[in-house]
Amino acid sequence: MPILEMYRKTQERIAEACLRSGRDPGDVMLLAVSKTKPDEAIMELYDAGHRDFGENYVQELRGKHERLPADIRWHMIGHLQRNKVKYIADFVAMIHSVDSPELARTIEKEAAKHDRVIPVLIEVNVAGEETKFGVSPEEAVQLAEVIGTLPHVRLEGLMTSAPPVEDPSANRPVFRELRQLSVDMNLKNHNNYKVDFLSMGMSSDFEVAVEEGSACVRVGTSVFGEREYSRT
Numbered sequence: 001m002p003i004l005e006m007y008r009k010t011q012e013r014i015a016e017a018c019l020r021s022g023r024d025p026g027d028v029m030l031l032a033v034s035k036t037k038p039d040e041a042i043m044e045l046y047d048a049g050h051r052d053f054g055e056n057y058v059q060e061l062r063g064k065h066e067r068l069p070a071d072i073r074w075h076m077i078g079h080l081q082r083n084k085v086k087y088i089a090d091f092v093a094m095i096h097s098v099d100s101p102e103l104a105r106t107i108e109k110e111a112a113k114h115d116r117v118i119p120v121l122i123e124v125n126v127a128g129e130e131t132k133f134g135v136s137p138e139e140a141v142q143l144a145e146v147i148g149t150l151p152h153v154r155l156e157g158l159m160t161s162a163p164p165v166e167d168p169s170a171n172r173p174v175f176r177e178l179r180q181l182s183v184d185m186n187l188k189n190h191n192n193y194k195v196d197f198l199s200m201g202m203s204s205d206f207e208v209a210v211e212e213g214s215a216c217v218r219v220g221t222s223v224f225g226e227r228e229y230s231r232t
């Protein structure tokens with residue numbers, strides 16, 4: 001199926017999930033996850049007006065940013081090493097994967113060099129999977145307090161990757177828990193942050209994530225087709 005058709009179908013499925021749950025489709029961002037995909041695939045969506053793309057690997061992200069139109073909003077969604085922040089700090093639109101105070105402080109330092117404020121999300125390992133990146137819900141509260149003190153880093157929300165499951169609704173409790181955590185954190189909030197932007201839902205479960213309050217679904221396979229090789 002052509003990419004544009006898969007993209008439209010994905011948009012429709014998001015809109016239907018919004019309808020089912022009484023949400024406004026305008027409140028859900030479709031982040032097209034373009035990792036391992038060629039520039040031409042990205043440009044097909046770009047020419048159709050799409051601007052938000054997600055990447056996992058710093059080198060690939062930097063290269064695509066340099067080659068492709070400047071008004072693309074690039075989101076870093078993969079695990080980020082501190083020594084690589086400098087390669088994306090001048091252009092990245094949002095970092096979804098902040099998982100330590102040290103990483104937050106490095107982002108602060110690099111963002112300051114470019115005189116910009118970088119929007120970030122805290123990656124939360126809701127399901128408590130051992131192999132996953134991300135902090136526990138308790139650590140998220142502490143990390144938010146740290147980020148609240150950093151002038152060049154703006155905390156906008158939370159991100160999670162739910163485990164791969166056959167039945168998408170099996171991940172409903174994960175999405176619910178992230179949403180509940182955001183409600184709790186907004187109530188606690190000592191540093192004037194609001195963690196309203198929830199990045200959750202992938203190809204296998206994005207409709208359930210939308211029903212549970214996702215503000216940003218990160219969809220790769222359903223938009224671009226299968227990736228040729230796994231790099232995760």
Ligand SMILES: *Cc1c(COP(=O)(O)O)cnc(C)c1O
Pocket residue numbers: 033035056077078161202203204218219220221222232
């Ligand atoms: C690859 C990836 C996605 C997209 O996965 P699909 O199943 O292809 O939709 C979303 N989020 C993260 C963090 C990823 O690494």
